[in-house]
Amino acid sequence: MVFSSEIFLFLFLPNFLLIYYLAPMRWRSGVLLAGSYLFYAWWRIDFLGLLVLTTVWTWALGRATRASLRTGNLRRAKTMTAIGVTGCLSVLGVFKYFNFFVDSFAGLLGTTPEAMGVHWQILLPIGISFYVFQSISYLVDTYRGDADEDPSFIDFAAFIALFPQLIAGPILRYKDLADQFRHREHSLDLFTAGMQRFFIGLAKKVLLADAVAPLADLAFQNPDPTAPIAWVGALAYMLQLYFDFSGYSDMAIGLGMMMGFRFIENFDTPYASRSITEFWKRWHISLSVWLRDYLYIPIGGNRKGAARTYVNLMVVMVLGGLWHGSAWTYVLWGAWHGGWLAAERWTGLARATGTWALGRTLLIVLLGWVAFRAATLGDAVDMYAGMIGLNGFDIAQDIRFSITREMSAALGLSILVAVLEPKLKKLSFTHFQPQSGGTMTVVNTLVPTLVVTAIAMLAILRLAEQSVSPFLYFQF
Structure with missing residues (x-):
């Protein structure tokens, strides 16, 4: 279902909002979850199952991480977080990058996937890049202690499936919306x-x-x-x-x-x-912040010398390009921006x-x-x-x-x-x-x-x- 379609504007949205505002406050997260699942299932109901499984996986591993932190078992908390993040990345890797890796490997061998016995292509689920990134940020924030309360499953599932941003962002973090799930302002x-x-x-x-x-x-x-x-x-x-x-x-x-x-x-x-540095503070801000907080800073950021900083910028932008799509054109685009970010930092053009x-x-x-x-x-x-x-x-x-x-x-x-x-x-x-x-x-x-x-x-x-x-x- 597309926002710019008659079925969304004149059927789904008005009916959803009517039910949402007629429902008691304590039920509205449930209404939001049901509406979001209906919105997503309108495209393909089978891939709704993947969204639900990812949600359950993330919520369960988040609870396990938080339980370990409460008992002071930091090693187990780190293990639970690693398992959770690996599971989320595996979902993204299989559904978004399997075809890309198979095609690239076949190209290196000078053959085709069909000649290698691969006669099928995996369909890319809509919105998978966004809800997987949101899941990863929740797991990491839980381990860091930034998400210090156990959300109810309904609230968390509604956050992951939030239909206004489910398909194309912005990329949200649960810690920024936790208070809003507990209490939201509703006014004319x-x-x-x-x-x-x-x-x-x-x-x-x-x-x-x-x-x-x-x-x-x-x-x-x-x-x-x-x-x-x-x-x-x-x-x-x-x-x-x-x-x-x-x-x-x-x-x-x-x-x-x-x-x-x-x-x-x-x-x-x-x-x-x-400057390109300024551009990435203004363009797709939620992705820029996500890459900074969950990739650039963890791999060292600018804390390990100039040369390492330039390498980190390139790595982050190439992976950011690959996040957009499984094709070498996106890798080239990411490398192009990474190279300019490094060049601007080296020459001072970032302040031009x-x-x-x-x-x-x-x-x-x-x-x-x-x-x-x-x-x-x-x-x-x-x-x-x-x-x-x-x-x-x-x-x-x-x-x-x-x-x-x-x-x-x-x-x-x-x-x-x-x-x-x-x-x-x-x-x-x-x-x-x-x-x-x-x-x-x-x-x-x-x-x-x-x-x-x-x-x-x-x-x-x-x-x-x-x-x-x-x-x-x-x-x-």
Whole structure:
């Protein structure tokens, strides 16, 4: 089930929210769990079993770890944590990387998986990368003492399966939501703000990302793109991916607010970054924080000298690239960003400012997205060849006729929104300010409400005339 679909907007969501708010407070986690399982099973009910088994495994090993800590048996607690994390990584390894390893091994031998007797492919369960990472963070936090209370199984299972972010994040940590599972604020202001945030995300997806997608497809599906098409296609994909993924995050955060949750922000105008270091503080923030806390720091971080720091950055980013998908293109993308993170730390460019720094960063990010989007390394090379002019500078007549006015207008609008986004964020339609007591004040005015309503209507009208378009991060 996709957020940007009629069945979710007009059937699942209103009925779920009705049941959720009619239920007594003590039952709402159960309603959330049931709704999340229904949401996931809508795709394939058989893979719901894998989600449930992973949840039970993580909860049981977490309890065993906590019990060992209470008795002072640190060795057993460490063993239980290692077993739990290994089990979670095994699930990810089998379902996400088995095909990749078999294909790569066959390639090294100069043969094919079929010739080796492997005649089947494992289907990738939707959202597995996200709920496995959340499970691992819970186990590690339990061992570290950061999650010091035993959650009920219903609360924990609802956290793992939380449908607003189950499919494409943001990656949550139980220790950040534990208090919210015990007590959540429900108010009309918060619900309204969440609904506004949801529709802003829907507009990003439907009116911007989906509208520029044909331009990206046109370039990346062309075996020999000329320079203009290659650059326009790369730019279109750069915008498509951002508005698609940030739009999903907005929708997830908005849905959470409608149910009384406050999720962490996942994007902070990343295309305004002056360095790759800054970019990774603004792009997919929940993944960056996860990699820092559960991978970069444990393997040494920057505590073991400059050379080791550069190696650690490369290792983390390559593994981060591989997390996105089981293909060498993602490894290349991760290595590209890891190399630049190390180079910026070595040269001091991580602290660069000014327009030239912005342009350099955007160029590095755009070139990286080419590898990220390409189906194979060969396709990435073809795009890079086109971008440097090796395929010429003309635009074939059939391609010229394929580029409609709507595509061009969508690209121009997307560029404009991306450029103005830092200023638009300051004039946010729904403005939250944390107060000293930790509460949040929602400032709503009539004009922003009317603007968001108009945007929502445009998005829904657009949605009605196009086929369902899955979010790009569903494949990860």
